[in-house]
Amino acid sequence: MKIEDIVSTGTRATRDGFGAGLLEVGKQNPQVVALTADLLESLQMQHFKAAFPDRFFQVGIAEANMMGIAAGLSINGKIPYTGTFANFSTGRVYDQIRQSIAYSHKNVKICASHAGLTLGEDGATHQILEDIGMMRMLPGMVVINPCDANQTKAATMAIAEYYGPVYLRFGRPAWPVFTPEVQDFKIGKALHLASGTDVSIFATGHLVWTAIEAAKELAAEGISCEVINIHTIKPLDEEAILDSVSKTRAVVVAEEHQRNGGLGDAIANLLAHNLPVPMEYVGVKDSFGESGKPLDLLEKYGLGKKDVIWGVKDVLDRKKA
Amino acid sequence: MADFSKLTELSQQVRRDILRMVFNVQSGHPGGSLGCTEFFVALYGNVLKHSPKPFKMEGKNQDLFFLSNGHISPVWYSVLARTGYFPVAELNTFRKLNTRLQGHPTTHEGLPGIRVASGSLGQGMSVAIGAALGKRLDGDPRFVYCLTGDGELQEGQNWEAIMFAAFNKVDNLIVTVDWNGQQIDGPNDQVLSLGNLPAKWKAFGWDVLVLEQGNNLEAVIAMLRKAKRRCGKGKPVVILMKTEMGYGVDFMQGTHKWHGKSPNQEQFDQAMAQLPKTTLGDF
Numbered sequence: 001m002k003i004e005d006i007v008s009t010g011t012r013a014t015r016d017g018f019g020a021g022l023l024e025v026g027k028q029n030p031q032v033v034a035l036t037a038d039l040l041e042s043l044q045m046q047h048f049k050a051a052f053p054d055r056f057f058q059v060g061i062a063e064a065n066m067m068g069i070a071a072g073l074s075i076n077g078k079i080p081y082t083g084t085f086a087n088f089s090t091g092r093v094y095d096q097i098r099q100s101i102a103y104s105h106k107n108v109k110i111c112a113s114h115a116g117l118t119l120g121e122d123g124a125t126h127q128i129l130e131d132i133g134m135m136r137m138l139p140g141m142v143v144i145n146p147c148d149a150n151q152t153k154a155a156t157m158a159i160a161e162y163y164g165p166v167y168l169r170f171g172r173p174a175w176p177v178f179t180p181e182v183q184d185f186k187i188g189k190a191l192h193l194a195s196g197t198d199v200s201i202f203a204t205g206h207l208v209w210t211a212i213e214a215a216k217e218l219a220a221e222g223i224s225c226e227v228i229n230i231h232t233i234k235p236l237d238e239e240a241i242l243d244s245v246s247k248t249r250a251v252v253v254a255e256e257h258q259r260n261g262g263l264g265d266a267i268a269n270l271l272a273h274n275l276p277v278p279m280e281y282v283g284v285k286d287s288f289g290e291s292g293k294p295l296d297l298l299e300k301y302g303l304g305k306k307d308v309i310w311g312v313k314d315v316l317d318r319k320k321a
Numbered sequence: 322m323a324d325f326s327k328l329t330e331l332s333q334q335v336r337r338d339i340l341r342m343v344f345n346v347q348s349g350h351p352g353g354s355l356g357c358t359e360f361f362v363a364l365y366g367n368v369l370k371h372s373p374k375p376f377k378m379e380g381k382n383q384d385l386f387f388l389s390n391g392h393i394s395p396v397w398y399s400v401l402a403r404t405g406y407f408p409v410a411e412l413n414t415f416r417k418l419n420t421r422l423q424g425h426p427t428t429h430e431g432l433p434g435i436r437v438a439s440g441s442l443g444q445g446m447s448v449a450i451g452a453a454l455g456k457r458l459d460g461d462p463r464f465v466y467c468l469t470g471d472g473e474l475q476e477g478q479n480w481e482a483i484m485f486a487a488f489n490k491v492d493n494l495i496v497t498v499d500w501n502g503q504q505i506d507g508p509n510d511q512v513l514s515l516g517n518l519p520a521k522w523k524a525f526g527w528d529v530l531v532l533e534q535g536n537n538l539e540a541v542i543a544m545l546r547k548a549k550r551r552c553g554k555g556k557p558v559v560i561l562m563k564t565e566m567g568y569g570v571d572f573m574q575g576t577h578k579w580h581g582k583s584p585n586q587e588q589f590d591q592a593m594a595q596l597p598k599t600t601l602g603d604f
C-alpha cells in the first residue's frame with residue numbers, strides 16, 4: 001500500500017475496541033470470564049458485565065488479589081481477562097504476575113488501559129512508560145500493543161484462541177482509526193503498512209498513526225519510508241523486521257514508552273545480533289510524564305510527528321556517512 | 322477408622338522423608354514441614370476426594386489443594402509421592418539440578434499434584450478463591466483447600482483475598498492457617514504480631530474454627546471433616562490450626578531456628594533415632 005492511501009475514518013479510543021472485543025469474544029467462547037479492580041467503565045467492560053453477569057467479577061481496589069483469582073480461574077479451564085489501568089496491571093502486581101501467572105504458565109489475559117503519556121491530565125502517577133519492558137522480560141509472556149480501536153477489538157478476540165499469558169496494552173484517548181473494522185489478527189505477525197526504500201519505521205500502539213503521518217510528510221520531500229506496525233512486541237516478528245532492514249539499512253522505532261526496555265530495545269537486540277545498521281529511537285528519554293493534554297504531552301516528551309521526521313533525517317545522515 | 326494406623330505410620334514415614342530430603346542437599350525447610358505433617362497426611366490420606374493418576378490440572382469433580390507457604394515443599398512432596406502422584410524414589414532428587422522437585426513447588430517442570438507456583442508469600446489464597454469461583458461457575462460440587470502460614474498473613478494480599486471471599490460468599494473454600502507462632506526472624510509476636518487472629522477473621526466475615534491440636538492426626542481429620550460440613554452455608558471457612566514447628570524431633574520443636582536450616586550429620590542421626598523406620602520404607 002502507498003502511504004497516502006492510509007487514511008483515518010474517524011477517531012475512537014482503543015479501550016472502546018477492547019470493550020467491544022470482550023463482549024464479542026464472550027459471546028463466542030463461554031469459557032471467557034472477566035475481572036476488574038474498580039475500573040469497570042474506564043475499561044468499557046460494562047457491556048460484558050451486562051451480557052454475562054455470572055462470568056464477571058468485581059474485585060474492588062485489590063489488583064494483587066485480582067491477578068491471583070484470575071490464575072485460579074484459569075486452572076478450571078476458564079479464560080480470564082483482567083482489566084485495570086496499565087500501571088496497576090504491571091508494576092503494582094509484578095510479583096503476582098511473575099509467580100502465579102507467568103512462571104505457572106496460566107492462561108490469563110492481562111488487559112491494560114490508559115497506558116503511556118496519552119492518559120493525560122491524571123499525570124505521572126498513572127502514566128506508565130515502563131510496562132512493555134517489564135512484561136517482555138517475563139519468560140513466556142506475549143506482549144501486544146494494537147494501533148487503533150479496530151485492531152484492539154480484533155486482538156482482544158484473538159488472544160482467547162492462544163493458550164498462555166498475554167499482556168494486552170491499549171489507551172484512553174480518542175485516536176485515529178485506520179485499520180479495517182473486521183480484520184484477522186495474528187499474534188506475532190507484523191503488519192506491513194507501506195513500502196519504502198530509504199528507511200524502515202517500526203511503530204507500535206498509538207505511535208503507528210504518528211509514524212504514518214510523518215511518512216506522508218517525508219514522502220512529499222522525496223524520502224521513501226517503509227512503515228511497519230509491530231502490534232506484537234513479543235514474540236517479535238524477526239523475519240519481517242530483518243527483511244525490511246536488509247533493504248533500507250536504516251531504522252527508526254516509535255513507541256509511547258521509555259526508550260529503555262521497550263520495542264526499540266527489542267529491535268536493537270535483534271539487529272545487533274543479525275544486521276547492525278544506524279537506528280534512532282522515538283520514545284521517552286528516561287523521564288516521568290506530567291499532567292496535560294495527550295497531544296501536548298506527546299510533543300513535549302519527543303513523541304510527536306516532527307520527532308519521527310527528525311529521527312528519520314538523523315538516521316539517513318548516519319546511513320550516508 | 323480402619324486406615325488410621327496406616328495414616329499414623331505414614332506420618333512417621335513422611336517425617337523421615339522430610340529430614341532425609343533436607344539432609345541430602347543440606348537445604349530446605351524442615352521446621353514448618355514437620356509441623357504440618359499431620360495436616361497433609363489427614364488431607365491427602367483421608368479427606369480429599371482426588372485422583373493422583375492421571376493427574377489432571379483442571380481437577381473437575383475433584384477437591385483441589387493449594388499450598389501458599391511453598392517453602393514447606395518437603396512435606397507436600399513426600400505426601401504427594403506416597404499417595405501416588407509420582408514415584409517415591411523421585412524424592413531423592415529434591416532441590417537437585419534438573420529435578421521436578423524444585424526448592425519451592427512449581428508447575429514449570431510438570432510435577433503432578435501442583436497447580437500453581439508458590440514461594441513468594443501471600444498469593445495462594447487468591448488463587449484458591451479463583452479456583453473455587455471456577456468450580457461454582459461449572460456447578461462442580463467439590464471443595465478447594467488452601468494452607469497458608471501464619472507469618473505469611475503479614476502480606477497484605479491475604480486481606481484483600483479474605484475480604485473478597487466473604488463478600489462474595491465463596492463457601493466451597495476451606496483455608497487452614499498453620500498457626501505455629503513462628504517465622505524466620507522469631508516468634509510472630511516479636512516480629513509483627515498478628516493480634517487476635519480469630520477475631521480478625523470473624524470480623525472479615527468468615528466461619529472461624531480453631532484447632533488446638535494440629536499435631537494430633539485424629540483431631541486434624543475430625544476438624545477437616547467438620548470444616549467440610551460447614552461449607553455451602555454462605556461463608557468461607559477457616560481453620561486456625563495450632564501446630565508446633567519442628568514437631569516430632571525434640572530439639573527442632575517449638576522454635577523458629579529450624580525454619581530453613583538443614584541438620585548436620587550428628588543432628589540428623591539424633592533426629593532419625595527419634596523416628597524409627599516404618600514398613601513403608603525410605604526413598
